[in-house]
Structures are given as C-alpha cells and as structure tokens.
Amino acid sequence: MSFPDFSGKVVLITGGTRGIGLETGLSFGKRGALCVLTYSWGDHDEQAILNRFKEVGAPTPMLIQADVVNNDDTTALLNKIKERASKVDIFISNVAVAASVRSFDDLSLKGLKQSISYSTWPMVGYTKEIYKVFGVYPKYILGMSSTGPDNYSMGYDYVAASKSLIELFAKYLNYHLRGHDVCVNVVRSRAIKTKSLEDTFGKDLAEFVEKFMPDNFWILPEELSEAIVGLCSGYCDAISGETVTVDKGTTFFDNLMEIYNRSQKNKLKSA
Structure with a gap:
C-alpha cells in the first residue's frame, strides 16, 4: 500500500x-479508500473505470x-453511500459547467447563475x-479551481467568475x-490535458502550446491528484481556508516575454 493509507475512508x-x-x-483508491464517483451524463466507459x-x-x-x-439526486446519492x-x-467538489463566452453580448445573468x-x-x-x-461533516472538503481568476483565458468569463467565488467560499x-x-x-491548477480542456478551448490549443511554450507548461493529472492526496493526508491540517496553486511555478513565466525568449532561442538554433 502506497503511503499514506486511506483504508476504510470514503x-x-x-x-x-x-x-x-x-x-x-485513482490516487485515493490505490491507497485503500472507497471512492464514490458521480456523473451527470453517460459520457464514460464504466467497465474501463472499474478496470483501472x-x-x-x-x-x-x-x-x-x-x-x-438536482436536490433529489443529491439525497439519493448520499443515502446510497450510507448503505x-x-x-x-x-x-471533493470537482464539477465545472459553464457556457463559453465569445463576445460581450454573450454575457447574461442566466449564464452566470448556471455556472455558479x-x-x-x-x-x-x-x-x-x-x-x-x-x-x-467530512474531515476534508476541497473545491477545484484554476488560474482563470487571475489570468485571462478566451471564453472563460463564467468559469473564472465561479472559480473566484469558490475560492472565497472556502475561506x-x-x-x-x-x-x-x-x-x-x-486547489488551483493550470492547464491539464483533458477532454474538458479540449471542449472549452478547442483541439488546436495543445499544438499551439507545444510550439510556443515551455515543455513543462502542462500539469499532469496525477501531479494534481497527488497534491490533493497530500492535503488530505493529515500532514497538512494546519492549511485550511486556503487556495493552493499546483503549477510547478510556471504561471510566473507564462507570458509574452517567455514566448519572445523561446523565439530568440529558436532563431539561434536555426542559425
């Protein structure tokens, strides 16, 4: 059993x-925890998940x-767990749903309410x-955020607003x-290659990032999940009411100057 041990935990x-x-x-499960994974739509392969x-x-x-x-869904879910x-x-509150905003005219109170x-x-x-x-209450309650509240991302208005609010509510x-x-x-993370990322920003983003940004731009899903396990391990209990950023420090240099720096280096290599 990999450390720490979550045997008997839900x-x-x-x-x-x-x-x-x-x-x-998976990070909690391989340490013995019983994981309850919820979904709203049938966009997953149940047997593949069980196999993993x-x-x-x-x-x-x-x-x-x-x-x-859906309040009825929530009640039914918790009663199943109680069995x-x-x-x-x-x-861990992980769901994020919001419409993409392409222009100022797309903004609406209805869209904001849905995202929240x-x-x-x-x-x-x-x-x-x-x-x-x-x-x-659960011993550990975690919300999921992103660097969106502090950094512009195209079409991300509603998501960024709801992430800002979840960070405030944690306090x-x-x-x-x-x-x-x-x-x-x-827990804040920067971009992670997932289907949700592709759905939000399109398929071309990954190719663009690989061309212009450092190799370690992406955070791996397991890097984020292991950080979450650490926060729930018992060794970080003095940390509460906080927003913890998992980004390898790359948010600091993810900017126009870094793109220019890389372009200069590429010129030298091709000279």
Missing part, C-alpha cells in the same frame, strides 16, 4: 468518472449518476446535505466550520 468526488476527478479517485481501479489494487468504486444541481458507510471522510450553480455552490450545498444525512466555510475539526481548501 472519498466522494463529483464529476469523478473522467479527467481530473477520475485521476484523483482494479489495476492499481484499489477497492471497487461506486459509480453513481447524480446531477449536482455502505457511516460517513463521508473526504468531499454547477461550479461553485455544490461545495457548500453538498457539505450541508452530507451533515444532514450523516450527522458529521468562509473554514470560518463557519472551525469548531468541527474540518479542513476546507481549494
């Missing part, structure tokens, strides 16, 4: 059947369809419902739950 990950959510589940957990020696995960904005466990030890409903509120709403069903949840031995944090 990890609930919304949007956990692909991308970052799935990789996070089996390959790493993880307990068979629970795959449950549950739309994070197997007495509590949820770790809750899917990408921000579940960290609060699920935490409330977990307590109602189990009588105890207030930490304050409100300070008497319950709970750690609340948000």
